[in-house]
Amino acid sequence: xxxxxxxxxxxxxxxxxxxxxxxxxxxxxxxxxxxxxxxxxxxxxxxxxxxxxxxxxxxxxxxxxxxxxxxxxxxxxxxxxxxxxxxxxxxxxxxxxxxxxxxxxxxxxxxxxxxxxxxxxxx
Numbered sequence: 001x002x003x004x005x006x007x008x009x010x011x012x013x014x015x016x017x018x019x020x021x022x023x024x025x026x027x028x029x030x031x032x033x034x035x036x037x038x039x040x041x042x043x044x045x046x047x048x049x050x051x052x053x054x055x056x057x058x059x060x061x062x063x064x065x066x067x068x069x070x071x072x073x074x075x076x077x078x079x080x081x082x083x084x085x086x087x088x089x090x091x092x093x094x095x096x097x098x099x100x101x102x103x104x105x106x107x108x109x110x111x112x113x114x115x116x117x118x119x120x121x122x123x
Contacts, residue, residue: 011035
């Protein structure tokens with residue numbers, strides 16, 4: 001399963017024609033690697049969260065798996081990972097700035113989206 005937003009991610013080869021047609025520089029940056037399943041989201045982080053939360057909600061996974069996944073998914077955990085990435089030299093994929101933003105989106109807006117996904121799964 002691939003998760004993507006801009007065409008260059010693993011799995012986006014499943015939709016390479018659309019990437020080439022609709023994504024700026026899609027001909028150059030488009031991934032040719034396809035996956036059996038593809039989650040496309042406005043921000044790939046959000047698609048990854050949606051996928052993980054879907055697994056969390058799968059009753060066949062059992063309580064142990066749900067608890068493990070649930071423990072990993074939090075706004076606080078996301079912030080800690082983002083801060084560690086920036087401290088390690090990572091840069092925002094859109095702005096190229098070494099700051100706690102995601103694809104040019106402020107931390108506050110990103111955190112609201114993560115919390116909305118978590119809340120949706122909890123109900």
